[in-house]
Amino acid sequence: MKDKLSGRIWRFGDNVDTDQIIPAEYLVTMDSAELAKHVFAKARPGMSGKVSRGDIIVAGRNFGCGSSREHAPRALLGAGVSCVVAESFARIFFRNAINIGLPVIQASVDAAEGDTVSVDLKAGKIIVEQSGEEYGFQSYPPFVMMLVEKGGLMPYTKEMLQCRRSQ
Amino acid sequence: MGKTIAEKMLSDKSGRDVEAGEIVEARVDYVMVNDVTGPAAFDEFESLRVPLLRDKVILIPDHYVPNKDIASARQAKKMRDFALRHDVDNYFEVGSGGVCHQLMIEEGFAAPGRLIVGADSHTCSYGALGAFSTGIGSTEAATVFARGVLWFKVPESMRFTVDGGLGKHVMGKDIILTMIGDIGVEGALYRSMEVDGDTISSLSLSDRITIANMGIEAGAKTCIIPPDRKVDDYLAGRVRGEYAPVFADADADYMDSRQYDAAEIVPVVAKPHLPDNVAPASEVGVTIDQAYLGSCTNGRIEDFRAAAAIMKGRKVRRGVRMIVVPATKRVMEQAIEEGLVKIFMDAGAFVSGPTCGACLGGYMGILAPGEKCISSTNRNFVGRMGDKGSEVYLANPAVVAASAVAGRIVDPSEVTG
Ligand code: SF4
Numbered sequence: 148m149k150d151k152l153s154g155r156i157w158r159f160g161d162n163v164d165t166d167q168i169i170p171a172e173y174l175v176t177m178d179s180a181e182l183a184k185h186v187f188a189k190a191r192p193g194m195s196g197k198v199s200r201g202d203i204i205v206a207g208r209n210f211g212c213g214s215s216r217e218h219a220p221r222a223l224l225g226a227g228v229s230c231v232v233a234e235s236f237a238r239i240f241f242r243n244a245i246n247i248g249l250p251v252i253q254a255s256v257d258a259a260e261g262d263t264v265s266v267d268l269k270a271g272k273i274i275v276e277q278s279g280e281e282y283g284f285q286s287y288p289p290f291v292m293m294l295v296e297k298g299g300l301m302p303y304t305k306e307m308l309q310c311r312r313s314q
Numbered sequence: 315m316g317k318t319i320a321e322k323m324l325s326d327k328s329g330r331d332v333e334a335g336e337i338v339e340a341r342v343d344y345v346m347v348n349d350v351t352g353p354a355a356f357d358e359f360e361s362l363r364v365p366l367l368r369d370k371v372i373l374i375p376d377h378y379v380p381n382k383d384i385a386s387a388r389q390a391k392k393m394r395d396f397a398l399r400h401d402v403d404n405y406f407e408v409g410s411g412g413v414c415h416q417l418m419i420e421e422g423f424a425a426p427g428r429l430i431v432g433a434d435s436h437t438c439s440y441g442a443l444g445a446f447s448t449g450i451g452s453t454e455a456a457t458v459f460a461r462g463v464l465w466f467k468v469p470e471s472m473r474f475t476v477d478g479g480l481g482k483h484v485m486g487k488d489i490i491l492t493m494i495g496d497i498g499v500e501g502a503l504y505r506s507m508e509v510d511g512d513t514i515s516s517l518s519l520s521d522r523i524t525i526a527n528m529g530i531e532a533g534a535k536t537c538i539i540p541p542d543r544k545v546d547d548y549l550a551g552r553v554r555g556e557y558a559p560v561f562a563d564a565d566a567d568y569m570d571s572r573q574y575d576a577a578e579i580v581p582v583v584a585k586p587h588l589p590d591n592v593a594p595a596s597e598v599g600v601t602i603d604q605a606y607l608g609s610c611t612n613g614r615i616e617d618f619r620a621a622a623a624i625m626k627g628r629k630v631r632r633g634v635r636m637i638v639v640p641a642t643k644r645v646m647e648q649a650i651e652e653g654l655v656k657i658f659m660d661a662g663a664f665v666s667g668p669t670c671g672a673c674l675g676g677y678m679g680i681l682a683p684g685e686k687c688i689s690s691t692n693r694n695f696v697g698r699m700g701d702k703g704s705e706v707y708l709a710n711p712a713v714v715a716a717s718a719v720a721g722r723i724v725d726p727s728e729v730t731g
Contacts, residue, residue, distance in 0.1 A: 168596060177354045192448075215449050215450065217452045237503070238504050239526060242454065243451040243454075288337050299453075300454060301453060301457070304461060
């Protein structure tokens, strides 16, 4: 996982729920690439074909509210989204994202769709290229940073189990 | 400074003294998955190639069982196969179980002082018995299957105190809906709710479960009620293993404290499309097509008694269908024994076996475009119980029953006089 990310913005509003991110009828698989084909299928038809690897979502409050479905962050990751910046996140979505290796950042950023933004995860800094505006955010606590760096909870768990075996 | 219940429990389970804001790896007592979230957890777990901590694992098919279609049959089969392959004792086959959260309580897994996680957002229900319980994702469940631990951020806590006597037909549902109406659907985001006061002490365990169940509808991580004698009595002869209650310190640090006078709480309804859109039942008056009594929120015997008391000798209004779904097999058996099933059937209601059913729009009561349903469940999101253009109104079981009789949403006293 890289500390520094940079990408084009997809702009969303408040209360983006997990049904919008990946509608219920596509929950028949956990394969990220397959899920990615249907990301925002109803809320933003056609988005899945246009997302480029590294793109960043910037949203309002309570992003990811609703069910505990992990398909939502997986679909975003599969589509190539490198990071989600939102004013606040629903709790289970936040955890699921961190656990599968999708960085999520709590910050209020003023930027438009199509702008370019760079994110420094370690320094806790976001810069919008077009306006030059800089925004700070609280960087992750060390444990969460470690999970993000390792690529999520599964790689971390594998390592922990490995340690246990070799002891 | 003293500690909240959440701080004490996560200190206890992580083996170090922590406070709100810190992140810990804590020892989990039980992990539950259902037929929707389980299959993904099974795949992830198998990739770790380690033995299953089978005593901690509970597998409950409830969302789409008995299998509603081929896709759901595949998921249920995956769970059954996993249970057999790993020799999991705590797998509850169709015919012996029911809705996961009620079953976790009935079967004695939920108990004071325990840390329980479940791949279902309403896992917070067990806070009614003084447990710290919270919803997680499938990958997290898989790692708990393997290691028995999980990371948690110690939440800040909000305290809600309710004192005084409750009015007629007012239930736990009205208390929690009133609170959600006040603080909003994000009002407790990332936080622990602690609910206490003499009103709460006087409530049945069933009403307390309704309150804890809906903590998530305010965004809460967990919703805990200090355990008391009622909890001990309920657990006697039922609980698995030992348990040790945990209480908040008198000088615990809450980021918010709210006081409620029980006498001011009335039967309420959460109108479409969010649980915080709350109004007194007496003011709603909307004509309904369906009345749904069931779910982990209000599908217990106490809920059935409250509804049956109103329906006895009365009929479901022409043009309305009423669907009654007990949360578990035990609830159903008792409802039959007490004659409640007969009362519902005599009134013209349809009674099914235990399942999540239409609560999440699965099956067994799906709404057509434009239809309206009064429901004892916990979510009224757009399309939650069927078509995008249908509407769900959340209420307590007495309001559901009275509305079924009246054909429109009413305060129960309008029917009972
Ligand atoms: S009854 Fe409804 S809320 Fe409860 S677990 Fe089932 S689907 Fe979820």
